[in-house]
Amino acid sequence: MDQLQQLNLSCPLPLGNHSRIQLAHGGGGRLTQQLIRTLFLPEFQNEWLEPLHDGARLPVSGATLAFTTDSYVVSPIIFPGGDIGRLAVNGTVNDLAMCGAHPLYLSAALIIEEGLLIETLQRVARSMREAADEAGISLVTGDTKVVDRGKGDQLFITTSGVGLIEPGVTIDPRRAAPGDRILVSGPIGRHGIAVLSVRDGLAFESPIESDTAPLGGLVEAMLAASKEIHVLRDPTRGGVASALNEIAGSAHVGMRIHEAAIPIDEAVQGACELLGLDPLYVANEGRLVAVVPPEDADRVLAAMREHPAGREAAAIGEVTADHPGLVVLRSRAGGDRVIDLLSGEQLPRIC
């Protein structure tokens, strides 16, 4: 119990009317969606804004661009398997990939807390460069702001990315259709558990490293197998459960996934059991979920398994006409339960 308190785990909050922002508004679950739907969408209505996709598809002089942005506020900023710099580059590269775009250009805006060690900043800058090189994207513009001590938390990084979508590729969460197969590119939950493992001195017996990795190459291999991939999504905060719920909601379809088919490392499974976390809700930073027409699914899955980032890919379920908007898990024992969006936040500041 002490250990749980140390971890700053917060209970899922009930829905309701808040007059002030809660941590759960940033958790990627129901309150985040409510905030976006009630506060931002009424202001910003335009034909390109699709709030629950990972980026926007935009016409620019005859071509189709993808444009995406994300702020990274992970705590701590250095964790097993990566740091905030690598995360910020990979995260935006992956959001471009989830639009089916070839990554081109990256921007980075840093908000630094006064007092940050310059050598820490150097390490993060190096990580960003390495991640950008690995993903084949050029950092072309940036900004640096400094806030007074106690008004930030070491370092926040916001990256934005521009990519080019090939003609004929239309990745869109609304395209998920009954009969489609649901694929996942590898074992889930590693990033969240890796970050958690270094908070407040918690240590697991076997170290769990973040899965942070660029997914552009994997997506290219998948698109080479079939341009008819309907949806791609990287299940970051809120995990696979939230990603599937968002897709089911956008496309007004149901989803059924099979517990026995979902790849999870033993160490992650053990840590989740110890901490009372459901791995379906734990963040990933180097995994994707794909929704693929049934006739192409085996070909796409085979292509994923041939790519280093998808070696442990698996088919975990299918899209249904039944129960639109709901994701249902068939347990190992054969029972069904609804995998809902969390109202609150399982793990704050995870990305």
Add this chain to the structure above:
Amino acid sequence: MDQLQQLNLSCPLPLGNHSRIQLAHGGGGRLTQQLIRTLFLPEFQNEWLEPLHDGARLPVSGATLAFTTDSYVVSPIIFPGGDIGRLAVNGTVNDLAMCGAHPLYLSAALIIEEGLLIETLQRVARSMREAADEAGISLVTGDTKVVDRGKGDQLFITTSGVGLIEPGVTIDPRRAAPGDRILVSGPIGRHGIAVLSVRDGLAFESPIESDTAPLGGLVEAMLAASKEIHVLRDPTRGGVASALNEIAGSAHVGMRIHEAAIPIDEAVQGACELLGLDPLYVANEGRLVAVVPPEDADRVLAAMREHPAGREAAAIGEVTADHPGLVVLRSRAGGDRVIDLLSGEQLPRIC
């Protein structure tokens, strides 16, 4: 003196080797440049990165795009004449305009401190929408993160923008050439003084409002008068002095400006005298500096004065072959003094 302390004014810091980030590293002066040049540029070398321009010029399928990003950490987030939302939209719209680009698409990433009043967030979202409508740019993608109380400061916003540069327009700080005239679009220093006026309860006799405004329309009017504009720059943090120093440094030219020609509102002048600030270093958010070949300067200046955002535009000086890299002010009394980059920060958290 008490008043000065209340304002958290900080002395310009001497240059030197710091092991930790200082507020002055974010001031837009010499330490900011040093940080960029020694820490970021060695990592990120590519043909598009031009760190001291307001955005990057990028080839994308036959067109030329501008891409820019900025984080806004202004304190307080609501100030006379605007708020952080309006600032964040106008600032990025203006950075696109300073590349000579027609603004197309905007992203916004919010880092919210737990406990922020939701009605405050609503006000900011509305301001963002109004500013986006005014500038003719579409907000197409975004992100929302929440950090725990005491790990942020109400609200930080990072906006990124994509715009289209017409063929034949090449705005580039390296193009400033001896003989060019230096124009400014209106009275300087209002934004900085407006923000300062609401810090810690300081109040001036006559209220000074921020000049925050979109400059895209003004730039279009200027480019219609001459496509041969060499440089555009919006003199935000660090003010006109820092903007001119950056241009002089990029183009390896000198600059001479004339104190008597620089437009400053009386109220701003009075506030600066009271506070011991030099208005040349105070931030603007709705002004631009232009460097224009002498044969086109009168035509461009006339076009500026016909536009609402440039009614009080003035020619304030010229580019020289003498003293490359240095900006020299000829005072009303006829004396010359070098207007250097500040080492430190005159006003922290101004944008």
